[in-house]
Amino acid sequence: MSDKPSEEPSSTPEIPDDVWEKFAQDTERDIRASAAKEPSARARMVSERLKAGEQPAGWRAAPTTKAPRRRRLLPVLGLLLAAAVAVVAMKPSLLPGDPFGGKAEGNPAAASTLPPETAAPTAPPSVADPEVPTLDRPFAGSPALNWADGAAGIVLPKATAVGKFSKDQVELALQQTKILLVGANLDPKTIRGDRPAAALAVLDPKQTKTFDRLNASLTTPSKAQDPTLLFSRFDPKDVRLVGDVVKTRGRITFGASDDGGVTVHADYTFVYPLVRTDGSTTVARTIVRRVIDLDVLDPTRYQATPGLLTLGQNNADFGNSACGVYDGYLHPEFGSASPTGAAPTGPTEDPYDRSRDLGKGKGTCGTATRT
Structure with missing residues (x-):
């Protein structure tokens, strides 16, 4: 008795992990560099008032820096999030556990185990899966x-x-x-x-x-x-x-x-x-x-x-x-x-x-x- 599987190469090119890591680091650095040049809405408002000779209320009171800092970070975080989404969209396997329930780099999501058999089946299992076994996936197609x-x-x-x-x-x-x-x-x-x-x-x-x-x-x-x-x-x-x-x-x-x-x-x-x-x-x-x-x-x-x-x-x-x-x-x-x-x-x-x-x-x- 024999089975004649034939292994087919993956159609998805493999990109080394270090390339993806460098891409993410370069993207974050560029975003931070460009985001620092963008003034906040409050900064533009204060600038206009100073040009007009108007002093904002409470200006000399002890100022809080939390609100302005949070506002300056929002554009940066938004751009970082957008970059991360783009990277994950192109390489979902960067996220642990395959949260989308799909396949990462050709490896299937963990298959759910059948409940214990309590009686004789009435029919054989469904039609054979065309996948062939490999060293990484020895039960593929079974x-x-x-x-x-x-x-x-x-x-x-x-x-x-x-x-x-x-x-x-x-x-x-x-x-x-x-x-x-x-x-x-x-x-x-x-x-x-x-x-x-x-x-x-x-x-x-x-x-x-x-x-x-x-x-x-x-x-x-x-x-x-x-x-x-x-x-x-x-x-x-x-x-x-x-x-x-x-x-x-x-x-x-x-x-x-x-x-x-x-x-x-x-x-x-x-x-x-x-x-x-x-x-x-x-x-x-x-x-x-x-x-x-x-x-x-x-x-x-x-x-x-x-x-x-x-x-x-x-x-x-x-x-x-x-x-x-x-x-x-x-x-x-x-x-x-x-x-x-x-x-x-x-x-x-x-x-x-x-x-x-x-x-x-x-x-x-x-x-x-x-x-």
Whole structure:
């Protein structure tokens, strides 16, 4: 799967900041020099009266200088303000925070974050934005631009008692689920290929088959034992994350399981902006969607450690990762590089479409309509 962005140069010429600063200083100096030559209205009135031999009332009384000084400053301040308005009109980025709500030097105003997802969407996001990702704006053109950053996007539902499990026990299960999602998909160490220790720590070691399988996938990855089915990992020799933000969107629900326990259901999509480590500036995004069931087993019926989770059903879907490569890493494809891996055999799908049932097309590698 690949996306072929093409970077276009900005049509707005860049003017160095020191040129603008000198322009503003020269303008202020010239205004002050010219304003000092202009007499005030009071000065003209007094001059006319003196020529006529008339002495103003109170002239020899202790005069106040505040009113005349304020009047002399008004024309100067007005001209300074006019000059400042002219400078800002030509270069709005001189004002901090982009108060006009537009774009300054090609950088968009801060996008408002979408509210947390509380139910499955009924349709995919809107039509793709034509902008392409850059090092400064790695989420440009992506629906994820308005998604939450990292762990802030993992919002837990309010815990309630379920069967014989108390509210506090359910709350613990929800917190453990968040730890697993963060440790498996957002921890910088996990992303660059290290062992996902925090995620593994919340899984019950008494589930020996699960632990044996996960450990084997991390040490000797293969098609049958692929760690990317649970962990988001990229080969640090080839690519690195752009910045420190991974966009996150999804939801968590919970309920009673058929065996008397509690099942926590997590459905999340993570968007990773990446760049090659060879010095290239082309940015590509890989989109990972995970649907995971985590069970809290009844220790009176099963061998289980209270407070820890059992990994249940686990499905994953990847947008822009090479097909047929099972070395334990996800491999984004860049528009400026030759494709790697096998040719896609699965359907063409939108990786941002969270209304889609992830079960469809399971086991096949398809083509992403956008990244």
